[in-house]
Amino acid sequence: MKKYRLVLIAAVLAAVTGFPTLAADHGQPPVHWSYGGGAGPEKWGELKPEYKACSAGRQQSPININIEDTLNSEIGAIEFFYKPTPLKVLNNGHTIQVDYAPGSSMTVAGHRYELLQFHFHAPSEHRINGKRARMEAHLVHKNAAGELAVVGVMMNRGAANGTVAAIWKHIPHELDKVVAVDGVTVNAADLLPAKPQRFYHYMGSLTTPPCTENVSWFVMKYDVSVADSQLTDFGYTIGSNARPVQPLNRRFILVNE
Numbered sequence: 571m572k573k574y575r576l577v578l579i580a581a582v583l584a585a586v587t588g589f590p591t592l593a594a595d596h597g598q599p600p601v602h603w604s605y606g607g608g609a610g611p612e613k614w615g616e617l618k619p620e621y622k623a624c625s626a627g628r629q630q631s632p633i634n635i636n637i638e639d640t641l642n643s644e645i646g647a648i649e650f651f652y653k654p655t656p657l658k659v660l661n662n663g664h665t666i667q668v669d670y671a672p673g674s675s676m677t678v679a680g681h682r683y684e685l686l687q688f689h690f691h692a693p694s695e696h697r698i699n700g701k702r703a704r705m706e707a708h709l710v711h712k713n714a715a716g717e718l719a720v721v722g723v724m725m726n727r728g729a730a731n732g733t734v735a736a737i738w739k740h741i742p743h744e745l746d747k748v749v750a751v752d753g754v755t756v757n758a759a760d761l762l763p764a765k766p767q768r769f770y771h772y773m774g775s776l777t778t779p780p781c782t783e784n785v786s787w788f789v790m791k792y793d794v795s796v797a798d799s800q801l802t803d804f805g806y807t808i809g810s811n812a813r814p815v816q817p818l819n820r821r822f823i824l825v826n827e
């Protein structure tokens with residue numbers, strides 16, 4: 571009885587004084603930004619000077635890809651050199667992320683980008699002809715010059731996704747802690763759709779603060795499947811984590827077929 575009363579008192583004190591709540595004592599970082607409310611996407615640019623690009627940037631992501639307005643490109647196919655990686659999962663409160671071991675990469679027009687991590691958004695952040703997919707995977711790469719390239723894969727309702735199943739089973743309960751799972755590997759190649767040489771390309775940004783620009787985006791034309799129950803599980807854990815589409819401004823979207 572006493573214990574409950576103490577917890578209650580702590581909760582009331584926290585509410586009244588603004589002292590950190592119990593959750594903060596469990597390793598949860600203070601929330602700087604979110605997908606709704608007072609720290610939502612419209613406010614990101616004002617939350618910190620480092621986040622200024624979120625509101626002032628002219629090359630922001632995600633965007634709506636209007637297929638009629640795309641231009642044929644001569645980028646050529648992306649070559650993927652993905653290997654299986656020992657599963658390392660992170661729940662940072664904004665997404666579920668898998669950190670990749672060094673040695674997996676993709677090559678675009680002769681430029682090599684190393685795969686760093688992949689993570690998920692639900693619903694999708696990019697839209698194609700105004701339509702959202704149920705989910706979108708982002709495979710984040712970096713080249714030797716430090717430039718980022720992200721491959722976006724649309725995910726729609728269908729058969730269960732084996733890679734997602736392996737990851738969801740090991741989502742850490744603790745926030746911001748990378749958990750290495752013994753004896754389990756995943757391969758980012760299993761998240762690529764059929765015909766990954768067909769994609770849309772444009773120059774954009776990170777879709778989360780600090781919204782850094784000069785990110786090369788490659789949004790796959792074809793989707794992969796994810797089960798209803800897998801979408802539900804992600805919803806329970808993370809909720810909705812899609813930034814609204816941003817103005818295209820003076821940018822071109824290229825299509826590689």
Ligand SMILES: [Zn+2]
Pocket residue numbers: 689690691708777
């Ligand atoms: Zn993302």
